Amino acid sequence: MLTLAELAKRLDAELVGDADQRVDGLGTIQSATGSQLTFLANPRYRSYLENTRAAAVLIPESQREFCPVAALVVKDPYLSFARATAFFETAPLATPGIHPSAVVDPSASIAKSASVGPNAVIDADVTVGEGAVVMANAVVGAGSVIGDQCRIWPNVTIYHGVTLGPRTIIHANCVIGGDGFGFAFNGAGWTKVHQVGGVSIGADVEIGAGTTVDRGAIEDTVIGDGVILDNQIQVAHNVVIGNHTAVAGKAGIAGSAKIGSYCLIGGAAGVAGHIEVCDKVQILAMSLVSSSITEPGTYGSALPVDTQARYRKNVARFRNLDELARRVRKLERLSD
């Protein structure tokens, strides 16, 4: 529970309205109640502003005159709202200490302010930093390092030889450090290439539920500082992802691919192995990057749906597209 005065101070906002009004949560501009904070960022939602019943609206200077309730005037309302969400987080706080049901190897070093949850398992020589939280039923393999203030959600598996920088969040059921997919064909079948590299993850990284990041074959797989990965992403062995790159859900990045900084990789997009994508590249959803990209910009390849009738006809034509192009060339020659 915060007053508008306190919110304005924390968010560096100009308050227009009752400084003592209390706020106990967040709402959308359409449905916020009289004790909730909301924001107006997208002009699309401007029509909702006049009827909002929110306690206050984070709003840009240009819209303040239209706000029927208290206004918190800021430069970037969505960014200010993001900051405000931290004050109303509903996730329970962790209690420092090791739950009696956790199994912690005596050689592990667990900071006093860290929390190890029920039935979590911490293997030999692991380090868990100050304020870090390893939640219920998570497993941390030998020698791995969980940085200060990290949060490892339940049922995560971290293999041996993984390092997480401070404040990194790993959501539930992720696997960090599983074996890369390395095999040599031996004439009759596959001989495993044991994966002796590790995984190095930077500071302030967030990894969504069910994402897998494989350990390196020889050297480490590397995820830079401030990278955000959504759910169910596959990061193969020896991938390098640059700082502050964002990857949307279900994307896959094949072995040894190198992605630059400040990239935006769309949902279910694929990046082929052994290629490089430079900084500030945006890949649209479900697109395939099969060769290196050296120029910043936006790239795509996925076809959007059409009605089944048109889709089937166009697909049939695609199968003969090369022939169609040759026929056009022939017509051009005839018309010359």
Add this chain to the structure above:
Amino acid sequence: MLTLAELAKRLDAELVGDADQRVDGLGTIQSATGSQLTFLANPRYRSYLENTRAAAVLIPESQREFCPVAALVVKDPYLSFARATAFFETAPLATPGIHPSAVVDPSASIAKSASVGPNAVIDADVTVGEGAVVMANAVVGAGSVIGDQCRIWPNVTIYHGVTLGPRTIIHANCVIGGDGFGFAFNGAGWTKVHQVGGVSIGADVEIGAGTTVDRGAIEDTVIGDGVILDNQIQVAHNVVIGNHTAVAGKAGIAGSAKIGSYCLIGGAAGVAGHIEVCDKVQILAMSLVSSSITEPGTYGSALPVDTQARYRKNVARFRNLDELARRVRKLERLSD
């Protein structure tokens, strides 16, 4: 073990054959043994009927004369077979009670007929309903509600603030209620939008292994009654899925998309964020829905494989398809 008379009664079928014949399991029409029940639904399999050795066949009226063994005549053999499978389920029954190795917060309310398995972890203020089963190593976060007769398979993670309606089944290693992928760019990196909404899942829902359903940013992510989700589906924050919609494996539904009722979403299909798909829409496998669909019907976009030689040629032509179309337009002008 059931007699054919009992089966006929339970399935509301007309029995042609020995009422006392016992059935102890299920088989395919090709390989069922003399004590197994099978069915004939797809006319493709008609040729197998004459040689079947099954104890009995669930069969439509039109085929009864061709059945060489006992017949259970029904309107919809596959639906009757589905009902029959419940009598032969092989999954072990759960024992009511809390396993001594489970860690259950004293504030949680666990029904007497519920079962909490070994090493499961139940956090504060959770409700587990009558007959519900939380299996081994599953984790249920603070304040979540597991409805009556729900079944939570092992290693599932349910975050705080998730509600499941009665008889809902969550298969192993699902994550329900992980943080949605919400971040605001702050000029140098990403500021997290803490996700304070929850997840609301209806009655009679089934969710396949490894699927992730994110919690809402502000309001809940909503999955309607009778929805069936296959494995490894990603449902992003604030998605709404209407009643009785079916989604096949590996599909992804981006943030705030709204899917209607009685839709069929194909395997690995993608639905973009902030769009609406109306009721009774079928999306073919691996297709991309990038804008709203307002008419029921079937839609697709994925290209099927071709030989590498033809594929490479056609792809090369696709890269110049716009130019090709312009060249055709030019030829048309010349021929006018």
Add this chain to the structure above:
Amino acid sequence: MLTLAELAKRLDAELVGDADQRVDGLGTIQSATGSQLTFLANPRYRSYLENTRAAAVLIPESQREFCPVAALVVKDPYLSFARATAFFETAPLATPGIHPSAVVDPSASIAKSASVGPNAVIDADVTVGEGAVVMANAVVGAGSVIGDQCRIWPNVTIYHGVTLGPRTIIHANCVIGGDGFGFAFNGAGWTKVHQVGGVSIGADVEIGAGTTVDRGAIEDTVIGDGVILDNQIQVAHNVVIGNHTAVAGKAGIAGSAKIGSYCLIGGAAGVAGHIEVCDKVQILAMSLVSSSITEPGTYGSALPVDTQARYRKNVARFRNLDELARRVRKLERLSD
């Protein structure tokens, strides 16, 4: 720590260099230190050879003269390197025995040399073979069989009625034996087809993190000997995968599809249900196999990315491709 003489002997290599030189690890040709082994397989890396500081290089006969350090001359350097990686595996060895925190049903049969890790749960009538390892927080369902020398990584869920052949490896958070996606439409919603088949996995199989293999509807889902599956693959009910087939990350194989032996299925590729793919077929990444393939060879369908401007124009043209082809036909008729 091995000497070059020992390595040469184990790898059946010809040693050119100091037999007593000790090797304590693996490195890439660019960065290996003076006590590490490396290899030269890809001619692309030939330029790095002259500056390598490795203790020794696994090298083909044709390149031995260019090796500035000790050479281990072999026929297939990558295969020999794969074999060598086993000597330097960094994964901790498991201790035989059942951890006191594990919950093992009294009817389960656990070999004396097997290891059951902390908080693992083993249900009734399970068999765990000699030297097999069930790691922390993994769950094995009733009646399942874990073959000799298998390794089940943490947080894996194996349902009831699953059989693993010897030496099979299941990486973390996999789900083997979850219910197939079988439902019959009952006019108002979906009636579950209870999945009473099991899963049969052969010998020497490796399954990557987060992969799901569903149990069969009536008969088993079958994965042959020596199959290698990468991370986050979905194998639906009653799929059959032939021996030594390799499937890359995020691929999906729909129900009752039958894949031959020695196939290579690319990342995020999709195989439709009820079709057959013959032996020795390679499917390129993100491609859709929607009908049976009867000839060995390479097949693909995914479009690679283009700049957004070109992509948007070409996609717009694709929507009218059938019409374009008709217009070309009309021009051809005019020019006849």
